[in-house]
Amino acid sequence: MGWEEQVRRVVPYIPGEQPKQKGIIKLNTNECPYPPSPLVKEYAAAFETELLRLYPDPEASLLVNALADYYGVDADQVFVGVGSDDVLAMSFLTFFNSEKPVLFPDITYSFYDVWAELFHIPYRCPELDNDFRLVKEDYLTENGGIVIPNPNAPTGLFESLDTIEEIVAGNPDSMVIIDEAYVDFGGVSAMSLVDKYDNLLVVQTFSKSRAMAGIRIGFAVGSKKAIGYLKDVKFSFNSYTMNAPSIAWGTASIRDDGYFKETVGKIINTRERVKKELAGLGFTFPDSMSNFIFASHETIPAAELFQALKQEGIYVRYFNKPRIDNYLRITVGTDEEMDRLLTFLKQIIH
Amino acid sequence: MGWEEQVRRVVPYIPGEQPKQKGIIKLNTNECPYPPSPLVKEYAAAFETELLRLYPDPEASLLVNALADYYGVDADQVFVGVGSDDVLAMSFLTFFNSEKPVLFPDITYSFYDVWAELFHIPYRCPELDNDFRLVKEDYLTENGGIVIPNPNAPTGLFESLDTIEEIVAGNPDSMVIIDEAYVDFGGVSAMSLVDKYDNLLVVQTFSKSRAMAGIRIGFAVGSKKAIGYLKDVKFSFNSYTMNAPSIAWGTASIRDDGYFKETVGKIINTRERVKKELAGLGFTFPDSMSNFIFASHETIPAAELFQALKQEGIYVRYFNKPRIDNYLRITVGTDEEMDRLLTFLKQIIH
Numbered sequence: 001m002g003w004e005e006q007v008r009r010v011v012p013y014i015p016g017e018q019p020k021q022k023g024i025i026k027l028n029t030n031e032c033p034y035p036p037s038p039l040v041k042e043y044a045a046a047f048e049t050e051l052l053r054l055y056p057d058p059e060a061s062l063l064v065n066a067l068a069d070y071y072g073v074d075a076d077q078v079f080v081g082v083g084s085d086d087v088l089a090m091s092f093l094t095f096f097n098s099e100k101p102v103l104f105p106d107i108t109y110s111f112y113d114v115w116a117e118l119f120h121i122p123y124r125c126p127e128l129d130n131d132f133r134l135v136k137e138d139y140l141t142e143n144g145g146i147v148i149p150n151p152n153a154p155t156g157l158f159e160s161l162d163t164i165e166e167i168v169a170g171n172p173d174s175m176v177i178i179d180e181a182y183v184d185f186g187g188v189s190a191m192s193l194v195d196k197y198d199n200l201l202v203v204q205t206f207s208k209s210r211a212m213a214g215i216r217i218g219f220a221v222g223s224k225k226a227i228g229y230l231k232d233v234k235f236s237f238n239s240y241t242m243n244a245p246s247i248a249w250g251t252a253s254i255r256d257d258g259y260f261k262e263t264v265g266k267i268i269n270t271r272e273r274v275k276k277e278l279a280g281l282g283f284t285f286p287d288s289m290s291n292f293i294f295a296s297h298e299t300i301p302a303a304e305l306f307q308a309l310k311q312e313g314i315y316v317r318y319f320n321k322p323r324i325d326n327y328l329r330i331t332v333g334t335d336e337e338m339d340r341l342l343t344f345l346k347q348i349i350h
Numbered sequence: 351m352g353w354e355e356q357v358r359r360v361v362p363y364i365p366g367e368q369p370k371q372k373g374i375i376k377l378n379t380n381e382c383p384y385p386p387s388p389l390v391k392e393y394a395a396a397f398e399t400e401l402l403r404l405y406p407d408p409e410a411s412l413l414v415n416a417l418a419d420y421y422g423v424d425a426d427q428v429f430v431g432v433g434s435d436d437v438l439a440m441s442f443l444t445f446f447n448s449e450k451p452v453l454f455p456d457i458t459y460s461f462y463d464v465w466a467e468l469f470h471i472p473y474r475c476p477e478l479d480n481d482f483r484l485v486k487e488d489y490l491t492e493n494g495g496i497v498i499p500n501p502n503a504p505t506g507l508f509e510s511l512d513t514i515e516e517i518v519a520g521n522p523d524s525m526v527i528i529d530e531a532y533v534d535f536g537g538v539s540a541m542s543l544v545d546k547y548d549n550l551l552v553v554q555t556f557s558k559s560r561a562m563a564g565i566r567i568g569f570a571v572g573s574k575k576a577i578g579y580l581k582d583v584k585f586s587f588n589s590y591t592m593n594a595p596s597i598a599w600g601t602a603s604i605r606d607d608g609y610f611k612e613t614v615g616k617i618i619n620t621r622e623r624v625k626k627e628l629a630g631l632g633f634t635f636p637d638s639m640s641n642f643i644f645a646s647h648e649t650i651p652a653a654e655l656f657q658a659l660k661q662e663g664i665y666v667r668y669f670n671k672p673r674i675d676n677y678l679r680i681t682v683g684t685d686e687e688m689d690r691l692l693t694f695l696k697q698i699i700h
Contacts, residue, residue, distance in 0.1 A: 002522055002523030002524075003445070003521075003522065003523055003524050003525050003548075003549040004575070004579075005448075005523070006445060006446065006447045006448045006494065006495065006523075006524070006525070007444060007445060007447065007579045008443060008444050008445075008447050008579075008583055009579075009582075010582050010583055010586040011582075011586075012581075012582050012583075012584075012585030012586045013585060013586060013589060014585075015405070015408055015589040015590070018404070018405060018407060018408065026404075029405055031403055031404050031405065032403045033403070034403065035399070035400040035402070035403055036399055036400075036402050036403060040399050040402070041399045041400075044394075044397060044399045047394060049385065049386055049390050049391045049394045049599070050385035050386075050391075051564060052385070052386050052390070052561065052562050052563070052564035052565050052599075053381055053382050053383070053384065053385055053386060053561040053562070053563060053564065054368070054376075054381050054563055054564055055365070055368060055379055055381060055557070055563040055564060056563075056564050056566070057368060058365055058368065082432060082588060082590075082591055082593070083588060083590055085587075085588040085589060085590070086587075086588045086591070089587045089588055093358060093468075094357060094358050095353070095356060095357060095358075096356065097356045097357065097358050098355075098356045114586050115586070115587075117586070118443075118583065118586040118587060144356065145356065171353075172352055172353065173352030173353055173355070173356075174352075174353050174356070175353050175356070198353075199353040207405070211402065211403040212402050212403070213402070213403060213404055213405040213406075213590075214401060214402035214403065214404055214405060214406050214593060214594035215402050215593050215594065215595075216406070216590055216591070216592075216593040225354070229354075229357045229358075229359075231362075232359075232360050232361075232362050233358055233360055233362075233468065234362075235362030235363060235364075236360040236361075236362045236363060236464050236465070236467070236468040237435075237436075237439045237465075237468060238432060238433060238435040238436045238439055239363060239365040239435060240365070240432075240433055240435070240563075240566055241432055241436070241566070242566075243432075243564060243565050243566040243593065243595070243596055244564035244565065245565075245593070245595040245596075246593055246595075249399070249402075
């Protein structure tokens with residue numbers, strides 16, 4: 001039929017599996033192994049479903065103000081969305097509108113090229129070096145925008161704030177988006193630079209360090225000008241993206257900083273211990289500053305390990321892509337989960 | 351700075367006010383005056399916030415299956431989104447990609463032209479006739495897609511299914527979207543036609559008849575083919591749009607059909623009574639099949655009434671636009687709220 005000729009044809013991003021069986025050790029989508037703050041539970045218990053008859057606050061002010069207070073910026077420097085994917089999609093749409101290519105690394109979050117294709121944005125992917133490090137000079141050439149995840153996924157590597165600042169400072173004609181989904185696990189945020197550079201947008205999420213993947217909250221911090229443009233596009237797409245539970249419960253999470261720091265600390269400790277154990281088993285990996293380890297074994301192919309683990313009920317992530325097809329991305333779970341992983345790996349490797 | 355030259359500049363849609371003061375009679379955004387089903391409250395009380403650490407089901411299968419069962423279609427004929435605005439925005443992006451203009455009425459939901467501008471889609475707005483009725487022939491000319499709200503907003507008028515079918519049948523080369531946000535208040539859904547025409551997409555919402563504006567759920571029903579294309583675009587934008595509470599509580603709402611029918615029945619009864627009273631006060635209005643009345647007074651200008659009502663703490667909607675700038679869009683509230691409105695109108699009109 002003729003109507004199909006007008007359809008926007010795209011190849012969608014495929015998220016990690018969400019198995020419904022019980023008893024699975026789920027180390028494949030970088031979720032937090034611990035529950036959200038007990039304050040979220042309290043807010044949920046007090047939630048009045050009667051009020052759902054009303055539209056939520058289109059500005060999500062309660063949540064925006066909590067974030068602004070927490071990060072020491074003004075409320076009009078904060079934008080919230082339905083997970084950082086929503087924030088990033090809106091940002092691509094808002095800021096990347098030129099004939100020049102948008103730049104992001106060849107090995108990175110595999111949604112960037114999907115958004116570029118969706119919005120018909122040209123793009124180019126400079127290669128990371130052999131240690132999976134960013135080559136700074138690659139981002140100091142003509143471009144239509146830049147998006148860099150820091151720490152990078154799936155490598156887990158963190159690039160210094162000096163490197164980031166050089167790239168931002170060297171691109172006054174482009175928006176530079178730093179995707180900090182994993183920054184709370186040992187990185188340093190570029191938020192300290194947003195008052196100095198109005199072409200910088202820092203994006204974070206509640207899905208990893210805040211253990212709230214199920215509530216869908218992401219946010220961006222930037223200059224008032226940049227956030228203003230982003231809000232105009234968002235309000236041209238959907239007035240009310242954040243529902244009432246996400247506004248209330250997200251605020252609860254921000255208000256319990258003690259629990260947040262404790263959870264993140266536990267994950268970092270587990271990660272560092274697991275790094276040592278994996279090295280002892282013959283694995284190599286970039287020095288992750290995230291809540292996952294990107295590991296390759298000296299003798300057993302990653303694809304084989306991936307299948308063996310899956311049969312054992314241990315889900316990790318495997319990307320069948322150039323340069324990384326011998327790596328597994330293993331989320332850092334609880335100590336107990338990681339012990340079960342390590343015990344099984346010892347059995348099949350020895 | 352140079353980066354701003356690449357920004358997508360848009361004039362966003364402005365939603366109705368959400369006043370935060372208590373005691374306001376809020377008849378300005380077509381919300382339901384009654385709370386959601388008690389079953390929603392039950393599901394909320396049983397909701398486990400611990401599980402928020404996990405991503406939600408990206409397919410929102412629980413909710414999709416509940417909708418498919420309820421409307422007697424297959425699950426792969428149902429698409430869900432963050433309110434019908436999200437569903438419509440994704441649909442514009444998916445289906446309207448031609449150099450020919452998309453068609454929608456001159457007097458209609460004021461988000462359609464905003465989406466068209468956002469995505470750089472050409473559009474043309476055929477005039478409704480003097481009774482605010484659709485002129486069918488206007489939609490049987492060459493176009494790049496069609497979107498028709500039925501009942502229309504802000505007029506409340508319902509066009510017969512025969513008219514809709516003629517338009518769908520006459521446009522095999524275009525997607526025809528019927529926006530049925532208000533259909534539960536007396537209209538007849540075009541869903542019965544989706545198995546006959548694969549260029550038809552029917553969009554509905556939980557924000558009006560299901561009293562859940564605060565949870566953000568909209569959905570589309572169409573051919574498997576059309577829904578498949580829409581899902582590809584959605585999964586190229588954001589894998590997880592529906593958060594865990596919206597999936598669970600939306601399902602609860604669908605499962606309590608008795609409450610739904612009772613609520614809708616009450617609103618229809620109130621609307622019919624208020625129509626009579628308004629007519630007695632010198633108002634005229636199209637014969638609304640929605641949960642609002644679009645009323646014009648024989649002597650007092652709408653802008654004046656709007657201000658007087660606002661000062662009294664009664665919020666209605668006023669559009670300062672050609673052809674409709676002497677009308678007020680008044681949401682049908684509870685009987686008590688409508689009595690307060692009528693009492694005040696009697697005072698100032700007498």
